[in-house]
Amino acid sequence: MRQAKYRKVLWVILLAELALLHVGVLLRLYVLRWEYPQVRRLALLFPIWAAGTLLLLLWQLGSYQRFRRKAIAAMKPVEEGWIHSACEQAASEVELSKAPALYQSDAVTTPMILGFLTPIMLLPDTRYSFAELRMVFLHECTHAKKRDLWYKLIFTVGSCIFWFQPAVWLLKNAAFQDVEVACDQSVAADKSEVERDAYAEFLLDSLRRGRERNKAYSAYFYNSKAVMRARLQVVTREQEPGFVAGAAAFLLLTAELVVCVGLLGVSVRRDVREEAYQQEAAVNRYLGYDAPDGFTDTAVEAMTGLTPVDGESYYEWRMNAMEQYPETEFADMTEAVSGPWQLRVKTRASYLDTVSDFVYRYRMYYEDPERGSAYNPEESSGYNTLEIIDRTLLAGDADEYVCRLLFRDIVWADETVETGLPVDGGRYVENGTEYRYFDWAVHVKRVGEFTYELVGVAETQQALAALEAAHPEDAKAAFASLPMLDLKQQDGCRARTQDGVLQATWDNGANWRDVPISLEKLTSRGDEMDGQLSGPQEKSYVVTDEVTAFAYGGSPSVPVSVTFSHDEGKNWKTIVVSNMDTSVRRLFLSFPDAEHGFLIFTGDRTMHQEGSTLYVTRDGGENWSPLTAETFYGYGGSHSLLTGAAFVSDKVGFVTGGDGCWRTEDGGNNWKQLTVRVPAVEYAESYTVYYPPEIQDGKLVLYLGMEEYSELGGTKLRYESEDLGQTWVYTGIVYRR
Secondary structure: OOOHHHHHHHHHHHHHHHHHHHHHHHHHHHHHHOOOHHHHHHHHHHHHHHHHHHHHHHHHHHHHHHHHHHHHHOEEEOOOHHHHHHHHHHHHHOOOOOOOEEEEEOOOOOOEEEOOOOOEEEEOOOOOOHHHHHHHHHHHHHHHHHOHHHHHHHHHHHHHHOOOOHHHHHHHHHHHHHHHHHHHHHHHOOOOHHHHHHHHHHHHHHHHHOOOOOOOOEEEOOOOHHHHHHHHHHHHOOOOOOOHHHHHHHHHHHHHHHHHHHHHHHHHHHHHHHHHHHHHHHHHOOOOOOOOEEOOHHHHHHHOOOOEOOHHHHHHHHHHHHHHOOOOOHHHOOOOOOOOOEEEOOOHHHHHHHHHHHHHHHHHHHHOHHHHHHOEOOOOEOOOOOEEEEEEEEEEOOOEEEEEEEEEEEOOOOOOOOOOOOOOOOEEEEOOEEEEEEEEEEEEEEOOOOEEEEEEEEEHHHHHHHHHHHOHHHHHHHOOOOOEEEOOOOOOOEEEEEOOEEEEEOOOOOOOEEEEEEHHHHOOOOOOOOOOOOOOOOOOEEEOOOOEEEEEOOOOOOOEEEEEEOOOOOOOEEEEEEOOOOOEEEEEEEOOOOOOEEEEEEEEEEOOEEEEEEEEEOOOOOOOEEOOOOOOOOEOOEEEOEEEEEEOOOOOEEEEEOOEEEEEOOOOOOOEEOOOOOOOOOOHHHOOEEEEEEEEOOEEEEEEEOOOOOOOOOEEEEEEEOOOOOOOEEEEEEEEO
16 A cells, blocks of 8 residues: 555545445434434434534635635736646646646645646746746646546545544545645656656745645645655655554544444344344234124123213313322333233323224234234334324223224225225325224223223214213213214316326316416416415316316416316316406305306405405306495405305305305395304304305205314314205214315
8 A cells, every 4th residue: 555546545435435334324223213212312413414514515615716716816828838838748748638728826826736627727926947847747737637636526525524523534634645645656656866856856945935725626736744745755765654644544434334333233133123023923912812892782782881971071080180190100010911902001090092002903903913913002113003083082981981083094005995894984085195084982991000901892973872872961961072074075076286287187087188277377376375386276176077167367477367168178268357456365266057157366465354356257257257246245345364165056155264154145246144053062162264165965064163274174063054055054063074
């Protein structure tokens, strides 16, 4: 390794090893061990690392730009022919294909090569002899031939990225020194003793004059005193210069690599042990244990022996129990947990915490025993993929209870849709993901001080009916506010944006046809909504067999427009509805039949108030005209932010928002505010937000939500009407999806 050119390769290899060590080994140790809290806390260091890297990169870039401007400002071409001849002779001698352009600049004090793509040579305003310039040009042309500027840039970027690692700075120092030493070794390789002595004398003279600091973006003839001493040793053949920094970096990286590989081995061995444990558990977890009674009359009957309890009573009991039964460590318990149908809790007040774990194991017993056996809530191993929507105590107490669990699970691409269970609560597609919904009543009994056992499972509706029959008075109060699942009916026709192109389908997604509206126009809105839309705005389009129409625009650049088709997208036509409205927030489009269309768009928002305009077409979208209502759905021409607007016939329509629900039965000329009875349920005063009615099974269904603008999701009061919304009947509390 006496030749510096070989050490240059070594330093690059060590830098690559350092990068792989952090990106590869440490990624395996930390990122893949994300489940451990101490590992997650390491994420707090990421902003510090990113800030340090960014600051160093900006500092290097700024330093380069400042020097470049300064050098260019003082730069002028070298006019002396003999200097050009000396440079061309040196370039030919080192076999450089083209001599670099020569310039003189007062901004530098030593000769240097500058520029990554097209190197140029800068000379200071100093008188040199022909022999001296020949040495300079030989040295700098060798740098240009070997592309040493790129070599130095690699280590500079590496030190910016791994600024926290001492080894990278040692590598950088060693690499920068050997760039110069290797260059001098190449220049002096075939020179006579006289030429070597002259070269050494010139180096000493440069050492006396030089003031520049070595930078990543240039190759100087003069370097630091330590580097110049190393260069003199090479030229005079006194001895091979040492590389203490490189040796230290090598030893440091070797030690770190040994430690990390050891930790990696421990981690892999732990994974192997856990995998072996899970495989063993998959064989033995359910072995010898039958599933508890589920979805039978016997399971339902066993639940009726418990007294229904409302949520308020449970809350009071739990607060008292938390004081009476403090948290207990599992290691202090003497009760044994036997089989998959028993679980422990840390305090009796948290007894409902066992329900989701019991349900997961019960499902996996029928669907995937290996996956279910791998799940151990006490050690956080395995995967519980349930998303709990509602967990409510129906009957009993901490010794024995029935709990309602409403939950859903993702249907994975490689799984069958069928659950293999007697009861499936329904399926629903949300944002392209398919879910299975379940609504179960879970019967659990305490068999030890902190140990609970699964007794049985039933449909929630069957359990409620049985409990109401057995305890009519208690059940009436306890179950009055229990929400039921309500899945939104899915339309057979829909629209989407695919690769920036709007598309529609009329056969439930089997085939798609492009809609001639650019994404820029489709997502353009006023009301400071730039960038908030990535596709067609909800409720702003209609896709049916009779008519397909998209409403869009309402900004200074795109007028309110409707693009429509009456032949399933074979032919399209675009009509500008309004050029005057440039601050539109929402567009609500309805086509109750092929000829009659209604477009309500809102805008000019101020706080939580806005105005709106109604346009009507009676010829399938060819012509639109504004309709001035005799009585308005609001106060003084404005109203709260609308949540929706829909016409269910050419005469009957609804507008909804935080102010209530208005109904028209003459095509929008006159509006009357609806009033519905809010039952005596928990948080009854919070149900103030209306959503437009939907047609379900020949009936109109109206939803009244809490103070949140979310039509799908959350708790809603549900009402039905069989006379197009003149009268409404309350049908219960639901979870809307």
